[in-house]
Amino acid sequence: MIDEKSAAEAARKQDEKYINNALVDVYENIMRYEELQIRGSRFRDINARELHIVHAIGLHDHKTTTQVAQEFRMSKGTLTAHLNNLERKGYVERHRNAEDRRIINLGLTRKGRLLYRAHDAFHRRLVKGFLAGMDDDDRQLIKQALMNLETFLDEAQTKK
Incomplete structure (x- = not known):
């Protein structure tokens, strides 16, 4: 039972770390992509x-x-x-x-x-x-x- 709890906790922490990194990456990529779109448009x-x-x-x-x-x-x-x-x-x-x-x-x-x-x-x-x-x-x-x-x-x- 304790091993299952530990494994579940480790998996949860790993998921949270992945989600954190993904949110940061997505935010930065959207901002970068948006800037590229602006620079390549008539609204540069x-x-x-x-x-x-x-x-x-x-x-x-x-x-x-x-x-x-x-x-x-x-x-x-x-x-x-x-x-x-x-x-x-x-x-x-x-x-x-x-x-x-x-x-x-x-x-x-x-x-x-x-x-x-x-x-x-x-x-x-x-x-x-x-x-x-x-x-x-x-x-x-x-x-x-x-x-x-x-x-x-x-x-x-x-x-x-």
């Missing part, structure tokens, strides 16, 4: 952070600077620097809110909407490749694992 004048800010602004939401800064857990000052670059490059527009002039709503230009759609297609291809050959049960298990990770990360970041 932006970096991955700016790309994700464009994606966070969205096509029709007209989010505020505060909402986007909170989504990325960055200061409004840091976001403003990124927005200045994105605006200068022609991807983002800022609009004063009609009801409260202190609020800045963000929108995408035509160029920004094209970038958003290209990035969205990139992610759809990534997910399709990831889920290839999986059945509904597999997808639900992966979804649950990702929800667990998301919850853990959200809780860890709000404790700071």
